[in-house]
Amino acid sequence: MDRAVILLSGGMDSSTLLFYVKRTLGVSGLHALSFVYGQKHARELAMARWQAEAAGVERHVEWVLSFPEGMADGSALTAPGLAVPDLAAIPESERRQPITYVPNRNMMFLSLAAAYAEAHGMVDVFYGAQTQDQYGYWDCTTDFVGKINDTLALNRKRPVRVHAPFAAMDKAEIVKRGQALGVDYGRTWSCYRGGEQPCGTCPSCVERDRALDGKQIVKQRKEEHESAFA
Amino acid sequence: MDRAVILLSGGMDSSTLLFYVKRTLGVSGLHALSFVYGQKHARELAMARWQAEAAGVERHVEWVLSFPEGMADGSALTAPGLAVPDLAAIPESERRQPITYVPNRNMMFLSLAAAYAEAHGMVDVFYGAQTQDQYGYWDCTTDFVGKINDTLALNRKRPVRVHAPFAAMDKAEIVKRGQALGVDYGRTWSCYRGGEQPCGTCPSCVERDRALDGKQIVKQRKEEHESAFA
Numbered sequence: 509m510d511r512a513v514i515l516l517s518g519g520m521d522s523s524t525l526l527f528y529v530k531r532t533l534g535v536s537g538l539h540a541l542s543f544v545y546g547q548k549h550a551r552e553l554a555m556a557r558w559q560a561e562a563a564g565v566e567r568h569v570e571w572v573l574s575f576p577e578g579m580a581d582g583s584a585l586t587a588p589g590l591a592v593p594d595l596a597a598i599p600e601s602e603r604r605q606p607i608t609y610v611p612n613r614n615m616m617f618l619s620l621a622a623a624y625a626e627a628h629g630m631v632d633v634f635y636g637a638q639t640q641d642q643y644g645y646w647d648c649t650t651d652f653v654g655k656i657n658d659t660l661a662l663n664r665k666r667p668v669r670v671h672a673p674f675a676a677m678d679k680a681e682i683v684k685r686g687q688a689l690g691v692d693y694g695r696t697w698s699c700y701r702g703g704e705q706p707c708g709t710c711p712s713c714v715e716r717d718r719a720l721d722g723k724q725i726v727k728q729r730k731e732e733h734e735s736a737f738a
Numbered sequence: 739m740d741r742a743v744i745l746l747s748g749g750m751d752s753s754t755l756l757f758y759v760k761r762t763l764g765v766s767g768l769h770a771l772s773f774v775y776g777q778k779h780a781r782e783l784a785m786a787r788w789q790a791e792a793a794g795v796e797r798h799v800e801w802v803l804s805f806p807e808g809m810a811d812g813s814a815l816t817a818p819g820l821a822v823p824d825l826a827a828i829p830e831s832e833r834r835q836p837i838t839y840v841p842n843r844n845m846m847f848l849s850l851a852a853a854y855a856e857a858h859g860m861v862d863v864f865y866g867a868q869t870q871d872q873y874g875y876w877d878c879t880t881d882f883v884g885k886i887n888d889t890l891a892l893n894r895k896r897p898v899r900v901h902a903p904f905a906a907m908d909k910a911e912i913v914k915r916g917q918a919l920g921v922d923y924g925r926t927w928s929c930y931r932g933g934e935q936p937c938g939t940c941p942s943c944v945e946r947d948r949a950l951d952g953k954q955i956v957k958q959r960k961e962e963h964e965s966a967f968a
Binding site (some may be wrong): 582604611647651 | 771799801802803804806808809810811812813834835840841842843845846848849850852853854856857858876877879881882885886888889890892893894895898
């Protein structure tokens with residue numbers, strides 16, 4: 509595989525996948541797509557840029573996906589009026605489709621990525637989905653990826669295929685791989701709240717901390733951050 | 739069903755579906771989505787507006803979907819440098835995925851429409867796909883709609899469902915239905931070339947003519963057009 513597309517949010521999973529695809533799989537012509545969709549944690553985009561540059565992608569695209577009025581109102585990731593809750597404040601029963609879920613987001617992203625790939629004569633799209641038992645989204649599962657591929661397989665000329673090599677791994681396993689690949693997790697962003705410093709209590713911060721087995725990286729030094737956003 | 743989303747291009751099929759859903763199914767709270775994606779035949783959007791108003795939808799959204807540089811280059815529907823061919827000039831062997839195909843377009847549209855529906859608390863999306871034997875796209879087939887629904891069915895909270903009631907009909911049958919519903923086909927746009935008048939020879943014009951069994955409507959009077967675009 510010489511050329512491929514990758515979804516790159518700037519978080520831990522997709523940044524690890526980026527280095528895995530570039531270094532382990534040796535894909536030279538890699539196009540990374542980062543979506544700008546009104547997420548509160550748009551700080552992840554600066555990290556995506558940094559990682560794309562560090563990995564040496566052929567092209568990094570920041571794709572602005574505009575939502576019609578009212579569409580962002582139901583998710584704490586996009587609605588100004590909805591606070592991101594601490595993980596501890598979300599009842600167990602709601603953790604499999606919580607308030608931080610953005611309706612059908614990953615199907616949108618993968619459809620756009622598949623279109624981009626096909627239009628550029630590529631057939632492979634990499635997606636850093638990973639399944640968390642405790643807190644996870646239906647559009648990050650292996651089932652979901654399978655159904656997306658069943659759909660794309662109907663294409664009569666150039667069926668694109670989505671690969672999610674981390675879909676059955678947990679975050680700690682992914683981080684272990686990434687550390688072996690030299691991924692700089694200080695230059696990834698997880699916090700859903702998107703403040704100057706990671707909050708440490710939102711679902712994404714808690715998962716990050718657990719994966720790193722310690723707080724040394726999620727609580728990044730302020731100067732590190734400042735240089736990342738300079 | 740009280741509320742639903744419909745994809746409305748401003749062509750014959752989706753305009754007919756609009757009246758079918760509004761009048762025959764009696765859906766009162768209908769949201770119509772028209773995508774602006776750099777199509778040469780953006781004249782269809784004026785028709786979509788006209789039809790949405792005539793049908794009395796609750797909301798009509800023109801959703802601008804921007805494509806990164808280079809993405810529009812491979813389709814005659816979006817690339818300035820690629821001419822839309824006459825249907826007669828397209829070899830039979832290429833008619834099932836011709837140069838007018840926009841990579842993965844309908845999966846993008848349906849993913850966005852499903853997201854819009856879910857975000858607005860709706861579960862039904864209507865799609866005016868119809869299958870042509872001679873000239874058709876993989877992303878207009880009943881198989882395609884089935885696979886999209888298989889994907890959406892994985893949603894843990896509010897699975898959206900795509901309905902394509904015309905998917906097994908041909909265009910002439912659709913027009914017969916539309917005429918009974920009072921659809922004004924003089925206010926629909928088909929021509930892929932998007933000039934001031936329909937060309938009459940591109941694949942979309944030829945299909946339109948065949949469906950109408952005559953040329954009386956595709957060659958609309960100039961004054962009708964002028965008022966539609968006023």
